[in-house]
Amino acid sequence: MPDPTTDPVAAYLAQVRKEFDVFGEASALPRLHAALGAVLALHVRQGKPVRNYSKMCPEHAWNPADRSIGRLEDIRDCPDCGYTEYYVCAHCECPDDKWPCPTYRAISAELLGEENR
Numbered sequence: 001m002p003d004p005t006t007d008p009v010a011a012y013l014a015q016v017r018k019e020f021d022v023f024g025e026a027s028a029l030p031r032l033h034a035a036l037g038a039v040l041a042l043h044v045r046q047g048k049p050v051r052n053y054s055k056m057c058p059e060h061a062w063n064p065a066d067r068s069i070g071r072l073e074d075i076r077d078c079p080d081c082g083y084t085e086y087y088v089c090a091h092c093e094c095p096d097d098k099w100p101c102p103t104y105r106a107i108s109a110e111l112l113g114e115e116n117r
């Protein structure tokens, strides 16, 4: 499960669970809670960002002479290199989806009524 202190969907689910525990009604709630938790456990943001080098300037490109490449920090800060990094979903079915992935966004929209959490 995502961390409820940083993830609004996980926080909402924790709240639903707490309300059920207090009022003891809605017998489907624990199952719904578990099902959503299982989906959200798959669709989490991958820990490391994906690094995308769309362009490398002559200074930082692969140098066959000394078999070297520019340092990441130099490439990232270089105005002539094209470098971006982004996060993806850890679930294997959506490896190229930028985080948050469609599954997470769909659940988030239903629970929170927002598209871009």
Ligand SMILES: [Zn+2]
Binding pocket: 042, 043, 044, 089, 090, 091, 094, 101, 102, 103, 104
């Ligand atoms: Zn996903």
Ligand SMILES: [Zn+2]
Binding pocket: 056, 057, 058, 059, 060, 074, 075, 078, 079, 080, 081
């Ligand atoms: Zn460069």
